[in-house]
Amino acid sequence: MSSNITAFPTPLMKEGFAEVARWIALDPDGETSIYRKFGELRARSLLYKQCRLAALEKRLGELDAQDAASDDMDAKDAARTWETMVQRLAAGDEAARVRTELMAEIDIVLKDYSEALLLNDEVAKLNRPSQRVLDAYRQWFTKPYPALGGIAKTALDDPNDLVLLGTDGSSETDYLSLLLRRYWPTYREELSRDGLHRIGRFSEKSISVAVASISIVVAAFLLVGPIVILYFVASDLTKLGIVAGFTAGFALSVGLMTSAKRAEVFAATAAYAAVLVVFVSGDISHSPATKVSVGN
Structure with missing residues (x-):
């Protein structure tokens, strides 16, 4: 769910519980199925x-x-x-x-x-709603006046007492996914009840595909790039600098583009650095050519 998108035809207007139920059901990923757990x-x-x-x-x-x-x-x-x-x-x-x-x-x-x-x-075991979705829900629900009256209007007041239905928690929470969600183009938008804000919806699957594609490209570059560069470098000091730079870049990419824990980031980075060190120590780029002479 996002905001700031172009207008779509206004859906059939409803009121009260019917309006809230329609708004919840419109989200294909079920991110708006937020209820109190009491x-x-x-x-x-x-x-x-x-x-x-x-x-x-x-x-x-x-x-x-x-x-x-x-x-x-x-x-x-x-x-x-x-x-x-x-x-x-x-x-x-x-x-x-x-x-x-x-x-x-x-x-x-x-x-x-x-x-x-x-x-x-x-x-x-149910997941709590993300702050992004909860903020959008509250914006729509409370302005210009609560969508529901009586005790029902306080349903979203306590974020610690809310649960999210219809999802298994598989939505990625890495920094790259969070960044893309902020600026991802939406396929549907509606005018908020206050008439001033627009609420847009996008498919979570498209975010997952984009993150996976970017991750594949970055992973391929981080694996092939240093090997190719090190092949043409002769200076040992330069090699050490290249290994250090790519290792830092790998650790940063794992931390930003995956949901790996710190221990997993350390383990993956150590394995990556070991691969580069083995390549450098093998001195493949400067191995002397083996000459074979044929006697008469």
Whole structure:
């Protein structure tokens, strides 16, 4: 998503939730599918479920302790044998009924708690929206007045409580991709609700293709270029300067054009420098020619 582009035909005007839903759905990359995750409420709900389950666990422990301390051999046998407990339950035994109902409640609460844990784990893995998209969304959403009224108008207030749907986080965050997104031509644009700003949309795939193409060209140059140059250079001092310069350029390109971590940048740079050093130490450009004489 970007701005400052030429005008396209104005889409059918809508109002309220219909307008916001249309605006979200227009983005082909799903970058505008931004919603609240209600982190505090989710945590509080988990805490309540956890406490409820802990209370049931405590109650079950008390029943187990009663069975262990009891002199009733039938009760002890029911604690060890499922068939005996079923028989006591069928006979109307109160202790068997209480334990059976407690276990049934534990099953329900435990299932609810486990499902909540798994769902919260999935929500925690969702990516946060980029600041670029969030700024555009807020610009459109809030001006000249909030697109939605009531409590809904505060949905974008807390950036730490927002998640992005429909993406796997594969959008590149390297500096080259970020730079291209700022100036990339857009295929569609619309007038913001305030009538003063234009919001443009572009395909994230086109950015990925451009970054990949540039990376291939730069990588080819950084690999072939120094080898060709070093082949024609005789001075050792000049060779060292060339190796140092290309190594620095390689490290810079990896840092700017990829999402590699610092450790990965160091490792790749060391491997690249090793290749150049091996080439220089081989002295391919000045190896003496082997002469073969043919005797009579």
